Amino acid sequence: MKGGLYGLKGKEIGLISIVLMSATIIIWSWEKTPGLTLFLPSQTRVQQSSDILMRRPVVNLLAPEPHVGEVGSSFSKKEATAQKGSEESSSRRSTGDSNTETTSYKEQILSSAQGDQTSKQKDHKKDLVAPIQTPLTSSSLNGNDNKLRNKDTENKACNYAKGKWVLDDNRPLYSGFGCKQWLSGMWACRLTQRTDFAYEKLRWQPKDCKMDEFEKSKFLQRMQNKTLAFVGDSLGRQQFQSLMCMITGGEETPDVEDVGKEFGLILVEGAARPSGWAYRFPSTNTTILYYWSSILCDVEPIDANNRDTDYAMHLDRPPAFLREFIHKFDVLVLNTGHHWNRGKIKANRWVMHVGGVPLTDRKLAVIWAAKNLTINSVVSWVNSQLPKYPGLKAFFRSISPRHFMGGEWNTGGSCNNTTPMSVGKEILDDESADPVVGNAVKGTGVKLLDITGLSQLRDEGHMSRFSITAKPGVQDCLHWCLPGIPDTWNEVLFAQI
Ligand SMILES: *[C@@H]1O[C@H](CO)[C@@H](O)[C@H](O)[C@H]1NC(C)=O
Ligand SMILES: *[C@@H]1O[C@H](CO)[C@@H](O)[C@H](O)[C@H]1NC(C)=O
Ligand SMILES: *[C@@H]1O[C@H](CO)[C@@H](O)[C@H](O)[C@H]1NC(C)=O
Ligand SMILES: *[C@@H]1O[C@H](CO)[C@@H](O)[C@H](O)[C@H]1NC(C)=O
16 A cells, blocks of 8 residues: 555645545544553563573574565565565675574574474473463563453463374365465465475364364354454465465355455555455355555655655554454454564665654664564554454464575575475474464463464475476475465464354
């Protein structure tokens, strides 16, 4: 949307003024909303972070999204130019542009190599004696009354993140040759040169609890007169496409209505595609939508009249789309992660803002700290809205792991494995493998859709070298083949709505 705005001609400046005026009103009323918490920087954040990151095995969580994925997720000229920059600045990264990121990244790899076996054994023992309920740590509640008030008292008897992958001949839930209506060709591995499809035949089996089998009719029945919204980056878009395929079984469904207009999701002049999509199943009046917000914070041009303007990236302000439409949502699934790198931020000409002014605190401007602040801010804001919308079930999806081996996405990294469960088949950890999101939702009414651990076991499920758009030698070990792992994310989601 911002990209389209940016491309408008002189005669439409009147329109721009109206948009800006409404935006001001929205922002103004939003600022009036009680319960908005501005998280102040903690002096000890750097140490805390490395402690948390070292605690458990995490594969490739902090590095940038690869170029190949960007081909499919560029939404405007603005974003398209950003891609070029992303390549440049990613190499800049490796020459020391952001020391902190590089350090934590190395630490993660190290801990992943060493800690795996012992942490699993330890957690397994814990499992036998301790209830699954995770105690609220005082640190996660400090300075946040809001979270205390909405303390999650739900019975957490079932942690769907714990479990194992099992072979299941009834998978996949739709054919990768079908679902052309909803599934982007670039993610349909059946349409590429790939010849191994064992990865399609696995099902996630949670430990100690039954997960309802996904059934189209059951899903639609449960979602009658309801709206489910995915808001996030290209991995969120994969989950959206996966769900559309699951609900339709991959069959042509001409009766599904395009209701993008109701959510302002229209193609703006100059943009490659709209900022999202919304579809309604008329039989049950069920709406499924996706909105592109790669960093889950508000982005506005600093000078709307200047073509070369920078953009304010308001770390402590949720995306305008969310503020405008949250009242229409019954289920909300947020995600962010792979766009948090110096290269993308620079290339997009985003300038970090907190409290409406440019961020000068260098500690906070470090990427992982800015990401943490944003995730905590958006969670806190959604949490503050829950009393107003008692029917709303809000989820934050934990980060989707990357599996680049032997290099980064732009330095020959690959994910060639084709054998399912060669990385592992079981997750027994009580805590999420994504501590940033895991800690942010603790003690709030926002639920964790924890898919990090289970997806980490599936290094064979990525696009790998078969991506249609990939240049030779560039592998996509970030996005997933569909049908594939994001289907499981939706099964786990379905079990909780
Ligand atoms: C992330 O932000 C929250 C809220 O401000 C804070 O409590 C937490 O310590 C931060 N996490 C890290 C790793 O610094
Ligand atoms: C569809 O559901 C919405 C609530 O989500 C409701 O306002 C509307 O009246 C419903 N429409 C029909 C035709 O049932
Ligand atoms: C859905 O909305 C329609 C029209 O408003 C209403 O008749 C129907 O009872 C609603 N169904 C559910 C399950 O809420
Ligand atoms: C993965 O396959 C590519 C292309 O066949 C090859 O260049 C690369 O070296 C392989 N990587 C590993 C780790 O074997």
